[in-house]
Amino acid sequence: MKKILGLMAVAMLLGLTACSTDEGVATAPVKDAVSFTASFDENTRIAIDGKKIEWVKGDSIGIVHSGSFIADEYNPGSHYIMSSLYFTEDEGASASFVKDEWAATPEGTTFYGVYPHWGLDWNAGSIEEGYFDLELRADQKANPKGGFCYPHPFMMAYTAGNELEFKNLCAIFKITIASDGVSEILLEGANLAGQCRVGGVKEGAFTYLPITDSENNHQIRIAGNFMIGTTIYAFGWPTTTTLRMSVNGEVVKELTEAKEFKRNTIYNLGEVKIPNHIYVYNFIEESDSTDWSGQMNLWSWNNFNTSINYTGGTWPGVVMTAPDRENYEDLYSFEMPEEARGELIQLLFNDGKGAYQTGDSMPFILNRDFFFRVFYDTVAKSYSVSFAHDWDYYYEGGYREIYVPTESLPTDWEKLYIYAWDESGTPITSDWPGDCMSEEDWICRFSDGKSYYRYSFNDEMSMSTRINIIFNNGKSGGGSNQTGDMKVRMDQNRCFVLSNSLDSYGNRAWSEVLSPCYQWREVYE
Numbered sequence: 001m002k003k004i005l006g007l008m009a010v011a012m013l014l015g016l017t018a019c020s021t022d023e024g025v026a027t028a029p030v031k032d033a034v035s036f037t038a039s040f041d042e043n044t045r046i047a048i049d050g051k052k053i054e055w056v057k058g059d060s061i062g063i064v065h066s067g068s069f070i071a072d073e074y075n076p077g078s079h080y081i082m083s084s085l086y087f088t089e090d091e092g093a094s095a096s097f098v099k100d101e102w103a104a105t106p107e108g109t110t111f112y113g114v115y116p117h118w119g120l121d122w123n124a125g126s127i128e129e130g131y132f133d134l135e136l137r138a139d140q141k142a143n144p145k146g147g148f149c150y151p152h153p154f155m156m157a158y159t160a161g162n163e164l165e166f167k168n169l170c171a172i173f174k175i176t177i178a179s180d181g182v183s184e185i186l187l188e189g190a191n192l193a194g195q196c197r198v199g200g201v202k203e204g205a206f207t208y209l210p211i212t213d214s215e216n217n218h219q220i221r222i223a224g225n226f227m228i229g230t231t232i233y234a235f236g237w238p239t240t241t242t243l244r245m246s247v248n249g250e251v252v253k254e255l256t257e258a259k260e261f262k263r264n265t266i267y268n269l270g271e272v273k274i275p276n277h278i279y280v281y282n283f284i285e286e287s288d289s290t291d292w293s294g295q296m297n298l299w300s301w302n303n304f305n306t307s308i309n310y311t312g313g314t315w316p317g318v319v320m321t322a323p324d325r326e327n328y329e330d331l332y333s334f335e336m337p338e339e340a341r342g343e344l345i346q347l348l349f350n351d352g353k354g355a356y357q358t359g360d361s362m363p364f365i366l367n368r369d370f371f372f373r374v375f376y377d378t379v380a381k382s383y384s385v386s387f388a389h390d391w392d393y394y395y396e397g398g399y400r401e402i403y404v405p406t407e408s409l410p411t412d413w414e415k416l417y418i419y420a421w422d423e424s425g426t427p428i429t430s431d432w433p434g435d436c437m438s439e440e441d442w443i444c445r446f447s448d449g450k451s452y453y454r455y456s457f458n459d460e461m462s463m464s465t466r467i468n469i470i471f472n473n474g475k476s477g478g479g480s481n482q483t484g485d486m487k488v489r490m491d492q493n494r495c496f497v498l499s500n501s502l503d504s505y506g507n508r509a510w511s512e513v514l515s516p517c518y519q520w521r522e523v524y525e
Helices: 390-394 516-524
Strands: 002-005 018-020 035-039 045-047 060-065 069-071 079-082 084-087 095-099 111-115 132-136 139-142 147-150 155-159 163-165 171-177 184-188 194-199 207-210 219-223 231-236 239-247 250-261 266-272 277-281 297-302 331-335 344-350 370-377 382-388 401-405 417-422 443-445 451-456 466-472 486-489 494-502 508-513
Touching (some): 060 095, 155 163, 219 231, 239 266, 277 297, 277 382, 344 382
Parallel strands (some): 035 163, 139 219, 171 266, 277 370, 401 494
Antiparallel strands (some): 018 045, 035 095, 084 095, 132 194, 139 147, 171 231, 184 219, 194 207, 277 331, 443 451, 466 486
16 A cells, blocks of 8 residues: 655645636646746636635645655555645745755656645555545634635646646535624535545546545534624535535535535535524523413514514513423523514513513624523512523533622622522531622723622532522621622522612612623623
């Protein structure tokens, strides 16, 4: 068996947004094998978004020649095929490539160029007949701002001299991101990726033969946090197949009849949008409350035009899909209609029977999945709705934190203490009055411009952990020196606002607000 030894390095081709349709191969008189000129056919390429194929400084290619067999001392009877590394300091559609000083000098008068230079797989075909075994990775990563995936598509060139005209070996799939929150695109079909024997390179009429048949051969997975409105490209082997596209694990498009996808051709798969869902924690079961009788309804409307309703227009709105108990899902869910996407909306939850409902949510733009939590406001004596964190929801366990805006500290309090205990009554802070939150080290600032008292629990907590909390000023308990006892489910970080006023029990009033972590994430994105 013959093998190819590739020298590994980073090969970046900036603006590789065009492809040649010319099947011919350019040749030139034999010159010096130490340097090569690589180019793309100016007259036959297909421009994408007006961009051109251009080399940039530092790009590298592999040069292979027919006399590059080297005996494998560890495997008698086998050979390596040496791929020599060449790099350029030029920029443009044509560039001169110079051999790396540590690479062997190719010999002879016929040469192959490979981009990326490490693309030659160790299991080689017959170089004399123009056959190469290449492997296209199933997992690709696109630039989130748009453009081509990494690794770039395979290109090869053949010359009986030193003028290399590169040709694309892959089919190109064009996808436009039409909604926020897209993090993974999966294309599924026959022989899209994996190892493939490429033949006819010498003649320029390429043929393809899959070498292996595995799950990875039949899919291309593109990962990244893609920006709305950008266009990305993925690459697959030329094949005839049906095609299915999933976004974030959900099928959005499907081609049920087999289609031929040719090399060097761009196939526009159109826009992809992810359905936007509203999720709310299984409040009824998790809070041990029977008030809502096991049902959650959603009522949602446009913030600017309240006559536009996204949940049927008839109170009490739509019945949300109940949690899947068998699969341990803990969320009520509803897929919002297409017309709500990108709009500034509000919502509330209710029991569907007119007995219980939350107040209105904060206005928000529906551009991804949103998670909410329903809780009982002990001050207002009513149910409220707050944003929840999807990343906390899926994170089964972790260290949780409590935040209190410093501006909400009652004016007659000098310090802030937190006293907490678990469901068995065991303190999880120091004994009364607990741990001080008002020392310098506990104050943090988030991008909302506010400073917060912060308390981090020492032990990891699961999503189902419930604790009891009392905020106080470090003095004797009771009355205006403390808040009332609040029972909190630590499925995420929590943020509470204190007040100068007193509740009906004579304690300091308090309420829960959106965590500053959530605000930080919104500003950061």
